[in-house]
Amino acid sequence: MRSTVLGSSDRTAPPAGNDAGYNGPGPEFGPWLEKASILVVDDEPGMRNFLVRTLGPRAKRVEEAADCEEATALLDEHHFDVVILDNIMPGKSGVEWLTEQREIGFFSDAILMTAYADLDTAIKALRAGAVDFVLKPFRSNQILNAVARCLDRMRLRRENHVLRHELRATSDHVLLRDKLIGYSSQIQEIRETIARVAPLPTSILISGESGTGKEVTARSLHALSDRAEKPFVPINCAAIPSEMIEAELFGHIKGAFTGAQAARDGLFMHAQGGTLFLDEVGELSLATQSKLLRAIESRRIRPVGSEREAPVDLRFVFATNADLEAEVEAGRFRADLFYRINVMHIEMPPLAARGDDVLELAELFMTKLSKQLGVREVPMDAAVRAGLTRYDWPGNVRELRNLIERTLILGKFPAEFREELADQGVQAEHDETLDEMERRHILAMLHKTNGNRNEAARRLGVSRKTIDRKCASWEQE
Numbered sequence: 378m379r380s381t382v383l384g385s386s387d388r389t390a391p392p393a394g395n396d397a398g399y400n401g402p403g404p405e406f407g408p409w410l411e412k413a414s415i416l417v418v419d420d421e422p423g424m425r426n427f428l429v430r431t432l433g434p435r436a437k438r439v440e441e442a443a444d445c446e447e448a449t450a451l452l453d454e455h456h457f458d459v460v461i462l463d464n465i466m467p468g469k470s471g472v473e474w475l476t477e478q479r480e481i482g483f484f485s486d487a488i489l490m491t492a493y494a495d496l497d498t499a500i501k502a503l504r505a506g507a508v509d510f511v512l513k514p515f516r517s518n519q520i521l522n523a524v525a526r527c528l529d530r531m532r533l534r535r536e537n538h539v540l541r542h543e544l545r546a547t548s549d550h551v552l553l554r555d556k557l558i559g560y561s562s563q564i565q566e567i568r569e570t571i572a573r574v575a576p577l578p579t580s581i582l583i584s585g586e587s588g589t590g591k592e593v594t595a596r597s598l599h600a601l602s603d604r605a606e607k608p609f610v611p612i613n614c615a616a617i618p619s620e621m622i623e624a625e626l627f628g629h630i631k632g633a634f635t636g637a638q639a640a641r642d643g644l645f646m647h648a649q650g651g652t653l654f655l656d657e658v659g660e661l662s663l664a665t666q667s668k669l670l671r672a673i674e675s676r677r678i679r680p681v682g683s684e685r686e687a688p689v690d691l692r693f694v695f696a697t698n699a700d701l702e703a704e705v706e707a708g709r710f711r712a713d714l715f716y717r718i719n720v721m722h723i724e725m726p727p728l729a730a731r732g733d734d735v736l737e738l739a740e741l742f743m744t745k746l747s748k749q750l751g752v753r754e755v756p757m758d759a760a761v762r763a764g765l766t767r768y769d770w771p772g773n774v775r776e777l778r779n780l781i782e783r784t785l786i787l788g789k790f791p792a793e794f795r796e797e798l799a800d801q802g803v804q805a806e807h808d809e810t811l812d813e814m815e816r817r818h819i820l821a822m823l824h825k826t827n828g829n830r831n832e833a834a835r836r837l838g839v840s841r842k843t844i845d846r847k848c849a850s851w852e853q854e
Contacts, residue, residue, distance in 0.1 A: 413458045413524070415458065416452070418460060418461065425441045431517040435521070440455070452485075458486065459528065461487075461488045464498065482679075482680055484628075488507065488509040488511055490511050508530065561733070571594065576602060579721050580718050581694045581695065581720070581721045582718050583696040583724075583725060587772070587775070592696070596609060607651030609651055612625075615656075619665070624637075626665075628642045630681070633682025643680060646689065648691055652693075653692070653694070654694045657698070659701055659710055676691070693718070701719070728777065733837060735766055736762055739777060739781060740757070742782075743785070747785055750782070759814055763818065763821055764793065765794060767821070
């Protein structure tokens with residue numbers, strides 16, 4: 378026997394038990410229950426019916442199985458967050474079945490139901506990997522609380538794993554993780570692209586030099602998608618040793634290799650339902666590229682040592698600072714993987730091409746870092762602003778951040794960013810007005826581009842009409 382129950386909107390009958398006044402899913406059992414998928418395994422139709430009626434209106438999906446064989450088939454097809462399992466069933470006990478499933482790859486939390494509360498059964502259940510134990514008979518609130526505890530434990534475990542991974546993967550405090558800063562034409566165009574593709578399941582490839590904000594763009598895509606409440610898991614493929622990458626991505630079961638003393642979910646599973654961001658994807662070995670391609674196409678992964686593939690529901694975002702087309706031609710990157718991930722391409726511009734965005738970023742870093750370091754902000758006068766905008770920034774935003782931190786520590790900007798613009802016939806004044814500063818900066822950029830207004834407009838992130846209008850108001854030829 379098998380049935381599927383989808384969401385509260387698909388069920389009108391109230392659940393059994395003590396819930397006669399039920400009015401739909403509420404917060405009393407946590408915010409994760411209505412997004413959960415649950416498998417009920419019990420040979421008694423009455424118990425299955427009671428659990429389906431109790432959980433169905435509150436959960437995203439509830440399926441049921443009458444025996445261990447049917448439950449195994451369902452686990453092969455779908456991912457379940459929680460399995461509610463009876464212990465005494467014909468042929469094979471719940472504990473025996475759970476032990477077998479752990480050995481071949483079981484990726485859910487299990488709640489064991491039993492009418493016999495002896496210590497030996499409890500010990501065997503814990504050894505088999507059950508995370509909770511419910512004694513029959515029980516009320517609906519008891520099983521709902523047990524499921525809520527499982528889901529909360531799972532969420533905390535995944536969040537802790539992702540946070541530890543992020544701390545290992547970065548040596549810096551990231552100040553700009555969640556939004557793109559700036560109003561240059563390039564950044565505005567990227568924002569428009571993000572707004573268009575974020576709601577779609579399409580895979581995204583983000584390219585650009587190191588430090589141009591590829592992860593910021595990926596986080597913006599996630600934040601604007603329907604997966605925003607689910608995990609965003611960033612992975613720096615270049616930072617994980619090649620011999621560990623498969624287990625790190627796909628997970629492993631107990632005993633899969635030397636040192637694998639317990640089963641462990643991979644980052645794919647920790648990103649379940651959310652967004653997986655694979656940075657520096659061009660650094661993956663050809664063997665790992667092959668497994669990644671299969672995972673993307675089938676939306677299934679096989680943990681190391683497992684006999685079972687696990688389904689995953691993910692949105693993929695990739696990033697690289699390499700020319701992947703050249704890598705394909707050189708035989709270092711699989712052509713089929715490149716065409717699979719390059720559905721939508723976003724190219725991040727270097728900081729030097731973003732005009733006055735550098736000033737907005739510098740001010741933001743100055744404010745944030747001064748608070749972190751506990752020191753006063755260093756003023757940015759007109760000469761410093763001009764120096765920041767005319768610098769080439771080979772290290773992009775990361776280099777700018779480091780410059781601001783160094784400036785805060787020393788209490789002043791480096792000499793090359795404080796020189797007066799005598800060669801451009803402009804004297805920086807500390808008390809100049811905003812209009813005077815704008816005039817001086819635009820004229821300095823026109824001088825730098827030898828009067829080319831199109832190029833000056835591009836570098837400043839404004840339209841050619843704006844340059845023409847400003848120059849006309851200043852009576853500049």
